[in-house]
Structures are given as C-alpha cells and as structure tokens.
Amino acid sequence: MRxxxxxxxxxxxxAGTEVVDFDELGADGLFLLHGDTGAGKTTLxxxxxxxxxxxxxxxRGDVKKLRCDYxxxxxxxxxxxxxxxxxxxxxxxxxxxxxxxxxxxxGGFTTQPAKCSLTWLEGWDGEGLTRIDDVAQAVDSxxxxxxxxxxxxxxxxQGEFARFLRSDTAEREVLLEKLFxxxxxxxxxxxxRDRRVAAxxxxxxxxxxASELVQRVAEAAGEEPSSEPGWLDSVLERLSSAAAAAAAxxxxxxxxxxxxxxxxxxxxxxxxxxxxxxxxxAQLARVEAADSASWFAExxxxxxxxxxxxxxxxxxxxxxxxxxxxxxxxxxxxxxxxLGYTGSSLRxxxxxFREEAGGLGELAAExxxxxxxxxxxxxxxDSSYKVERRLLALNAELDVLPERVAQCRLQLDAAAExxxxxxxxxxxxxxxxxxxDATDALERTKKAVREAIDVHxxxxxxxxxxxxxxLENMAIELAAALKRGKPCAVCGSPSHPAPAQPMLGxxxxxxxxxxxxxxxxxxxxxxxxxxxxxxxxxxxxACWEAxxxxxxAVVVAEYRTALDLARTRAQRQTEFVALEGKTxxxxxxxxxxxxxxxxxxxxxxxxxxxxxxxxxxxxxxRGDHEDVLTRRDHLLRLAKALVDLADRRSAREAAAAxxxxxxxxxxxxxxxxxxxxxDAAKAAAxxxxxxxxxxxxxxxxxxxxxxxxxxxxxxxxVDPDTExxxxxxxxxxxxxxxxxxxxxxxxxxxxxxxxxxxxxxxxLRAEWKSxxxxxxxxxxxxxxxxxxxxxxxxxxRMTLRSYVLAARLEEVAVAASARLHRMSQxxxxxxxxxxxSSKGTxxxxxxxxxxxxxxxxxxxxxxxxxxxxxxxxxSLALGLADVVANETGGALLDTLFIDEGxxxxxxxxxxxxxxxxxxxxxxxxxxxxxxxxxxxRQRIPTRLxxxxxxSGSTLEVSLG
Numbered sequence: 038m039r040x041x042x043x044x045x046x047x048x049x050x051x052a053g054t055e056v057v058d059f060d061e062l063g064a065d066g067l068f069l070l071h072g073d074t075g076a077g078k079t080t081l082x083x084x085x086x087x088x089x090x091x092x093x094x095x096x097r098g099d100v101k102k103l104r105c106d107y108x109x110x111x112x113x114x115x116x117x118x119x120x121x122x123x124x125x126x127x128x129x130x131x132x133x134x135x136x137x138x139x140x141x142x143x144g145g146f147t148t149q150p151a152k153c154s155l156t157w158l159e160g161w162d163g164e165g166l167t168r169i170d171d172v173a174q175a176v177d178s179x180x181x182x183x184x185x186x187x188x189x190x191x192x193x194x195q196g197e198f199a200r201f202l203r204s205d206t207a208e209r210e211v212l213l214e215k216l217f218x219x220x221x222x223x224x225x226x227x228x229x230r231d232r233r234v235a236a237x238x239x240x241x242x243x244x245x246x247a248s249e250l251v252q253r254v255a256e257a258a259g260e261e262p263s264s265e266p267g268w269l270d271s272v273l274e275r276l277s278s279a280a281a282a283a284a285a286x287x288x289x290x291x292x293x294x295x296x297x298x299x300x301x302x303x304x305x306x307x308x309x310x311x312x313x314x315x316x317x318x319a320q321l322a323r324v325e326a327a328d329s330a331s332w333f334a335e336x337x338x339x340x341x342x343x344x345x346x347x348x349x350x351x352x353x354x355x356x357x358x359x360x361x362x363x364x365x366x367x368x369x370x371x372x373x374x375x376l377g378y379t380g381s382s383l384r385x386x387x388x389x390f391r392e393e394a395g396g397l398g399e400l401a402a403e404x405x406x407x408x409x410x411x412x413x414x415x416x417x418x419d420s421s422y423k424v425e426r427r428l429l430a431l432n433a434e435l436d437v438l439p440e441r442v443a444q445c446r447l448q449l450d451a452a453a454e455x456x457x458x459x460x461x462x463x464x465x466x467x468x469x470x471x472x473x474d475a476t477d478a479l480e481r482t483k484k485a486v487r488e489a490i491d492v493h494x495x496x497x498x499x500x501x502x503x504x505x506x507x508l509e510n511m512a513i514e515l516a517a518a519l520k521r522g523k524p525c526a527v528c529g530s531p532s533h534p535a536p537a538q539p540m541l542g543x544x545x546x547x548x549x550x551x552x553x554x555x556x557x558x559x560x561x562x563x564x565x566x567x568x569x570x571x572x573x574x575x576x577x578x579a580c581w582e583a584x585x586x587x588x589x590a591v592v593v594a595e596y597r598t599a600l601d602l603a604r605t606r607a608q609r610q611t612e613f614v615a616l617e618g619k620t621x622x623x624x625x626x627x628x629x630x631x632x633x634x635x636x637x638x639x640x641x642x643x644x645x646x647x648x649x650x651x652x653x654x655x656x657x658x659r660g661d662h663e664d665v666l667t668r669r670d671h672l673l674r675l676a677k678a679l680v681d682l683a684d685r686r687s688a689r690e691a692a693a694a695x696x697x698x699x700x701x702x703x704x705x706x707x708x709x710x711x712x713x714x715x716d717a718a719k720a721a722a723x724x725x726x727x728x729x730x731x732x733x734x735x736x737x738x739x740x741x742x743x744x745x746x747x748x749x750x751x752x753x754x755v756d757p758d759t760e761x762x763x764x765x766x767x768x769x770x771x772x773x774x775x776x777x778x779x780x781x782x783x784x785x786x787x788x789x790x791x792x793x794x795x796x797x798x799x800x801l802r803a804e805w806k807s808x809x810x811x812x813x814x815x816x817x818x819x820x821x822x823x824x825x826x827x828x829x830x831x832x833x834r835m836t837l838r839s840y841v842l843a844a845r846l847e848e849v850a851v852a853a854s855a856r857l858h859r860m861s862q863x864x865x866x867x868x869x870x871x872x873x874s875s876k877g878t879x880x881x882x883x884x885x886x887x888x889x890x891x892x893x894x895x896x897x898x899x900x901x902x903x904x905x906x907x908x909x910x911x912s913l914a915l916g917l918a919d920v921v922a923n924e925t926g927g928a929l930l931d932t933l934f935i936d937e938g939x940x941x942x943x944x945x946x947x948x949x950x951x952x953x954x955x956x957x958x959x960x961x962x963x964x965x966x967x968x969x970x971x972x973x974r975q976r977i978p979t980r981l982x983x984x985x986x987x988s989g990s991t992l993e994v995s996l997g
Contacts, residue, residue, distance in 0.1 A: 040059040040118070045115070046116075047104055047108035049990075051989055059932065066955075067964050069966050069981070070980075070983070071980060071983070072982050075985060078983050081983075087133070088130075110138045111138065113132060113149065114133055127155055152167075155172045214842065219841050223838050233822040237815065240811050243808055246804055257797060284784050284787075286783070287780040290776045300770070305763065308763055313748055314756075321749070323741075332731060339728050346718075355692065362685070372678050373679060387683075403654070417641040441616055442617060449610055452605050459599055459603050462592075469590070472584075482566065489565075496556040496560075499556070500553055706718075825837050848920045854866040857908060857912035865887050867909075935967065978995075
C-alpha cells in the first residue's frame with residue numbers, strides 16, 4: 038500500500054484546505070513531519086485513517102468531533118485520499134456528519150449527513166462506489182486488515198510499544214488479541230466449554246430419565262428399586278402370577294352378587310307399589326277436605342269486575358289533562374299581560390293588530406334599506422381613505438424608479454463588456470495557472486533525465502566490460518567447441534594438445550546478450566525521459582508566450598474579476614427588464630387608482646341625500662318605538678299572544694267536559710256487571726296476577742283429585758296395609774356386592790400393575806441401550822475440551838488462544854530481534870518463552886525479555902535505559918508490523934509513520950536507527966518520522982512542517 042495524495046478541508050485544526058503530496062515528500066523515501074505541539078501533526082495521520090475506515094485511532098475516535106470549530110460555516114468538512122493497493126490506484130473522498138447553517142428559513146443549523154465515494158484511477162475498470170458500506174467492504178478486502186491492525190502497522194507509536202515491551206502478560210495479551218484477531222480461538226474455547234456443559238447437561242437429563250424409569254417400575258410393582266441384573270425380570274414374573282389368581286377370585290364372587298341383586302330388585306318393586314297406594318289414598322283425603330267452593334266464587338266475581346277497573350283508571354288520566362290545560366291557560370294570560378294588553382275581545386283584537394302590522398310592511402322594507410345605505414356610506418368613506426393612501430404610495434415609488442433603471446443599465450453594460458473580453462482573458466489565465474505545475478514538472482523531468490543518463494551510462498559500462506571480458510576469454514569458448522579427431526576452426530589441426538580451460542567467473546555469449554538488452558532498455562528510458570523534458574520546456578515556453586510581459590498573478594486576478602462580472606450579466610439583464618416592466622405597471626395602476634377615487638366620492642355624495650329624505654318618513658311612522666321594524670314586530674307578537682290565550686282557554690273547557698263523561702260511563706259499567714255501585718265492583722276486582730293464581734289453584738286441585746283416583750284404580754289389587762321388610766334382603770345383597778367389588782378391584786390392580794410395569798420395562802431397556810454411545814461420546818468431548826482449555830492431558834496448561842498468541846509473539850520476537858541486533862551493534866536481541874510467568878498467572882507463552890550479549894543472560898525489558906528502550910520498542914514495532922501484514926494477508930505496506938521517541942538517543946545510536954530506516958526505504962518503502970528533535974531536521978532534508986495560528990493550522994513543505 039502506497040499513499041500518493043492527501044487533501045483535507047475544515048478537518049481538525051485545519052480551517053481551510055491543505056494538501057499533502059506523499060509522492061513529492063517520499064521521493065527520497067524518508068521525510069520528517071514536525072511542528073509545534075497541538076499544531077495538528079497527528080491530525081494528518083487521523084485524516085488518513087478516517088478516509089480509509091471512517092474512524093480515527095485512540096481516544097480521539099471516542100469523541101467523534103472531526104470538524105474544525107473556526108472554519109467557515111459554509112465550507113464543508115471533507116478528506117480526500119489517493120493511494121495504490123495491490124496495483125489498483127483509487128481515490129476515497131469522505132465527509133463526516135456535521136452541522137451547517139440552514140440555507141432557508143430564519144437561521145439555525147441543520148445536520149449534514151455523512152457521505153463517502155471511491156473512484157478508480159488506475160489498474161481497475163470497475164464502477165465507482167458511493168455507499169458507505171460498499172466503500173468499507175472494498176477497503177477491507179484490499180487492505181486485508183482491520184482498522185485496529187492498520188493503526189498499529191502503518192502508524193508506529195513508539196510510546197505504545199514501549200508500554201507493550203514493559204507490560205505484564207495480561208496487558209500484552211490484550212494488544213496481541215487486538216492485532217492478530219484471535220477472538221475466533223477464544224470462541225473455539227468457549228464453544229468447547231459450552232458444548233461440554235450442554236452435552237453433560239443432556240447426558241444428566243438422559244441419566245435422570247433412566248433413573249426415573251427405574252423408580253416408576255418399583256413404584257408400579259410395589260417394591261424397592263434395585264440395580265441387580267435380573268431384578269426387572271423377577272418383578273415381571275411375580276406380577277404375572279398375582280394377576281392370574283386375582284382373575285379367578287373375581288369371577289367366583291361376581292356370580293354370587295348377581296343372584297342377591299335379582300332378589301333385591303323383586304322386593305323393591307313390591308315396596309314401591311305399597312308406597313304409591315298409600316300416598317294416593319292420603320292425597321284424595323286432603324283434596325276433598327279443601328274449601329274449593331270459595332275459590333270458584335272469588336274467581337267469578339273478579340272476572341265480572343274486570344271491565345270496571347280500567348275505565349275507572351281513565352278518569353285520573355283525564356283529570357291530569359285538565360290540570361295541565363289550566364296551567365297552560367294561566368301562562369298564556371301572564372304572557373299577554375306582559376305585552377301591555379288590557380282588553381277582553383281576544384280574537385277580534387288579534388285580527389285588528391295583524392291588519393295594522395300589515396300596513397307597516399312597506400315602511401319596514403324602507404327601514405331595512407335605510408340601515409344598509411348607512412353601512413354603505415361608512416364603507417365608501419373607508420375605501421376612499423385607503424385609495425388616497427395607495428395613490429400617495431404609488432407617486433413616491435414612481436419618483437425613485439428612473440434612477441434605479443439608469444444604475445442597472447450601467448451595470449448591465451459593464452457585465453456585457455466583461456463577457457466580450459472573457460475568452461481572450463481565459464487563455465492567458467490558463468497559461469498563468471499552468472505555469473507552476475509546468476515548472477515543477479520540468480524540474481522532475483530534468484531529475485529523471487539525469488537519473489536515466491546515470492543508469493544508461495552504468496549499463497553501457499557494464500556492456501563494454503562484459504564484451505571486453507568475453508574477448509579475453511574467446512579462446513575458452515573456442516576450446517569448448519573442440520572435439521577429438523575433428524579439425525580446429527582456427528588452425529585446422531585435428532589434434533588439440535593443450536586447449537584453454539574454463540575459468541571461474543567467465544563471461545559467456547548469453548551474458549553479453551543480457552547486458553546489451555539492459556543497455557538498450559536504459560537507452561530507451563533515457564530517450565523517453567529526454568523527450569518528456571523537452572515537452573515540459575515547450576509547455577513552459579508556450580505559457581510565457583501567452584502571458585507576454587504581464588505577471589501571472591495579475592493575469593489570473595484580471596480574469597477572475599472579469600469572470601465574476603460576466604456571471605452577473607444574466608442577473609443584471611433580468612433586473613433591468615423587471616425595473617422597466619415595474620415602471621409601466623405602476624403607471625397603469627396609478628391611473629386606475631385615480632379613476633377609482635373619483636367613482637367613490639361621487640357615490641358617497643348622492644347616497645347622503647337619499648338617506649336624509651328617507652329618515653324623515655321613517656321617524657313619523659315608528660310612533661313610540663325605536664323604529665318601524667320594532668313597532669311592527671310588537672304588533673305581530675301581541676296578535677300571536679291573543680290567539681294563543683284563546684286556544685288555551687278552549688282546551689281547558691274541553692278537558693273538564695271529558696272528565697264528567699268518563700265518570701258517567703264507569704257507573705254504567707258497574708251496574709251492567711251486577712254490582713250495587715262502583716265501590717263494590719272495585720272491591721271484587723283482582724289483579725291479573727291474583728286472578729292467574731286463582732286459576733292455577735283450581736287447576737291444581739282438579740289435577741290432584743284426578744291423579745289420586747287414577748292411582749287407586751291402577752293399584753286396586755294392592756292392600757296398602759301390607760308390610761315389606763327390605764333391610765334383610767339389602768344386607769345380603771350389600772355383602773355379596775362388596776365381596777365381588779373387592780375381588781374385581783384386586784383383579785384390575787394386579788393386571789394394571791403387570792401391564793404398566795411391562796410398558797415401563799420396554800422403555801427402560803431402550804433407555805439403557807441409548808445411553809451407551811452418549812457416555813462414550815461425552816468422555817471423548819471432556820478429554821478434548823480439557824486439552825483446548827489448558828487442563829487434562831495438556832502438559833503446558835496452555836489454552837488454544839494462548840498457544841496461538843505465543844506462536845505469533847515468537848514470530849514477532851524473531852523479526853524484531855534482527856533489527857534490534859543491528860541497531861544495538863550486536864548487543865541485544867529478544868527472547869520469547871512459553872513458560873508461566875513468575876506471578877503464577879495462567880497466561881503462559883507471552884513472556885518477552887531482552888538477551889544481553891555482553892553478559893550472555895536474559896534481562897527484563899524494564900531494566901533498559903531510555904535510548905535502549907526506544908531501540909527495543911522501535912524494533913518491536915517494525916517487527917510487529919511485518920508479522921501482522923503477513924498474518925492478515927494484506928497489502929504490502931509501502932508507507933509507514935513512526936511517532937516520536939528520537940530525543941532519547943545519542944548521535945551514534947541515532948546513526949544506527951537512521952541506517953535501519955535507510956534499509957526500509959531502500960526496499961521501496963516511504964517512512965515518515967513524527968518528531969520535535971532538532972538534529973533530525975538537519976539530517977532529513979525533506980520536511981513537512983505544521984504551523985498553527987488562531988485562524989487555523991497550515992502546512993509548509995521543504996524539499997531541502
């Protein structure tokens with residue numbers, strides 16, 4: 038993986054847009070990133086991590102605040118990163134979620150959602166991606182490592198690895214798990230533990246099932262459970278014998294019980310006949326002794342009096358109607374008195390008042406018109422005032438429009454002139470903008486030409502040297518072609534007494550061909566580099582020809598000014614047309630408003646005369662009332678009240694007549710029913726419920742007498758005085774029946790116990806058989822789970838996860854020891870141990886010490902000095918980066934960053950570290966150092982400085 042270009046806007050402390058060209062910085066393979074504390078050095082690395090993974094490392098990622106607080110509110114936060122991974126070059130542009138000012142409304146902020154895009158530049162023909170999830174999936178598949186692993190192997194924070202070097206095994210295990218993703222092995226351990234627990238639980242459940250079946254067999258058989266092999270067969274045999282004996286006894290007692298039951302049934306029939314005869318004789322005596330004649334007489338009188346009761350009740354209803362009619366008459370009279378009436382001819386006066394109100398109808402219409410005209414006068418007055426104010430506003434607006442039209446015309450002419458000059462200015466501005474890039478390109482091409490000339494010259498020297506050596510060794514080639522008895526190609530002799538012998542390191546024809554091919558390739562590259570350099574020179578020459586004698590900055594500023602002015606042309610044209618149209622519209626509106634004002638004033642004057650004349654007539658007609666309408670309404674209400682009182686009085690008199698008519702009718706009904714008067718009829722009347730009860734009593738009496746006579750007739754041959762004793766017969770039957778029931782119960786229980794135990798025996802034998810493979814499989818699972826989790830036959834007591842971490846740490850120790858050995862001039866190396874720590878912890882296999890060659894003994898990393906700790910932690914970081922990259926199968930990491938720690942080194946040790954870094958960049962890597970050490974600024978010519986200010990941090994590149 039190689040980084041090419043990083044661009045960040047309003048990100049972290051960077052308020053504007055800053056660009057980092059890693060190709061330019063990494064041309065020598067090593068550059069220094071330095072600046073004041075808090076300026077934003079680490080933010081550049083955060084931007085790389087954010088572009089790739091939408092996260093930043095460490096505690097900064099927990100805050101989730103990436104936007105610059107003092108950036109322009111209208112400037113969006115964005116990070117753009119160009120890089121090459123596995124031969125594919127692509128660009129990722131990512132923006133976090135942030136708050137921006139609202140474009141509409143009265144202010145405030147709205148949340149801008151996060152977005153991301155991936156664009157392929159080289160090495161891949163696929164379509165770009167715009168969904169955040171799709172981009173994350175593509176980055177993960179190409180890098181082959183998680184964000185935590187990437188932060189560790191690309192950004193090597195020396196402080197973290199120093200802590201890792203000095204930490205105990207528990208802390209070291211946490212970091213190794215994060216880097217190597219051994220969570221899956223922890224899942225395997227947990228899976229085996231869970232599987233063992235689940236299998237044990239399942240086996241215990243199955244064992245419990247078998248135990249419960251044994252207990253149920255014992256309970257069903259009425260015996261104690263036993264683990265003897267033949268216990269189940271003996272139980273079945275005893276239960277079978279007991280069932281056969283109980284069946285024989287049950288059949289014998291059942292026959293005796295059936296005979297006793299037949300004798301008992303016969304005795305019960307005779308006793309029942311005697312009981313019925315006695316009850317019928319007693320019932321007939323009771324019925325004939327009852328006073329049935331009075332019941333019949335009461336029922337007859339009640340039936341004759343039934344028409345009188347409802348008719349008498351109707352009198353009360355009619356009296357209530359009469360009472361209500363009197364009350365309505367009183368209310369109507371009271372209402373009429375309230376209107377001031379004192380006469381007595383109700384209906385005649387009502388007719389007279391209606392005729393008088395009818396005569397006021399025409400004047401009432403004029404009164405309503407009078408009120409409408411008065412309201413119209415008020416409306417006309419208000420409308421005239423509003424129209425006058427509108428006319429004043431139109432005059433004021435028309436006064437200022439000519440000046441605005443003239444000003445807009447001048448702006449439109451200026452924009453048109455700028456548009457006409459824009460095309461000529463653009464070509465010169467393009468040349469001015471292209472000049473810096475062309476100059477930089479020329480410098481790079483000149484450097485490439487020099488390098489190509491050097492490479493070609495070296496290849497040419499190699500070719501000449503190979504040819505020279507081959508000419509010197511030509512005799513050896515000729516001697517190699519000689520054959521015994523064949524003539525020599527040089528002298529023609531068939532004998533070859535002393536042919537030249539091959540020498541070690543001799544040059545052959547293929548070596549010359551290879552050297553010639555390499556020289557031709559170098560020549561082609563040189564020719565191409567010279568052609569590119571010549572093209573760059575022509576491009577710069579064309580730019581200066583287009584600029585003439587003007588400065589590039591002046592040309593660009595002039596073009597941008599003209600461009601801004603030309604962009605306003607359409608807007609100015611629209612404004613000018615709008616102002617002219619508005620002038621015409623306001624003039625037309627002014628004429629219309631003036632005409633409307635004249636109409637309103639004319640109508641108001643004429644309406645005032647009409648209202649005054651009509652008012653005189655209406656004052657004469659209203660009399661003592663407020664107006665004509667009020668007087669007419671009073672007359673109509675008075676006529677209505679008179680008619681209402683007359684109707685109420687007639688209704689009361691009619692109700693009194695109906696009451697007297699009903700009383701006469703009730704007396705006639707009582708006489709027709711055979712009663713002396715109405716009171717006698719009322720005394721004989723019964724309610725429907727009481728009359729129904731009399732009917733039921735008489736019907737019951739007749740039914741009881743008929744039933745008793747029928748029963749005595751049916752049992753004519755039975756003497757009610759005969760006695761039958763059922764006690765002795767019942768005792769015999771009960772004893773026989775109890776014996777038969779007891780025998781049947783014993784038979785059923787014995788057979789049921791035999792059947793139940795037989796069924797349980799089948800299930801118990803099947804359960805015993807199914808337990809055998811489960812016991813075997815569980816024993817195997819327990820043994821394997823113990824080994825996986827560091828117990829049982831696991832001699833090292835090391836879990837699977839610890840074993841994997843120990844293997845990875847051993848690889849890290851080997852890779853880191855090679856670098857530490859060189860940087861410490863052969864003194865130090867790492868020693869890995871898979872034994873348990875001295876603290877007695879079970880985290881075995883994670884011990885890491887330092888072997889001191891001076892003493893020949895291992896020592897704890899905590900005993901190293903500050904400079905030695907830096908060398909050890911840097912070696913460990915580089916070794917860990919290589920191992921993690923190989924482990925994940927990810928892309929080759931061509932760009933690395935090393936963070937701080939160089940201030941603890943002396944000059945000689947710093948030389949060793951710089952030599953190690955030279956080895957890294959010699960392999961094609963680009964290494965960025967993040968440090969405040971002044972000596973590094975003198976040693977590393979390529980530097981990227983971060984400057985901080987109150988308005989935001991900026992970047993400054995120095996190429997030495």
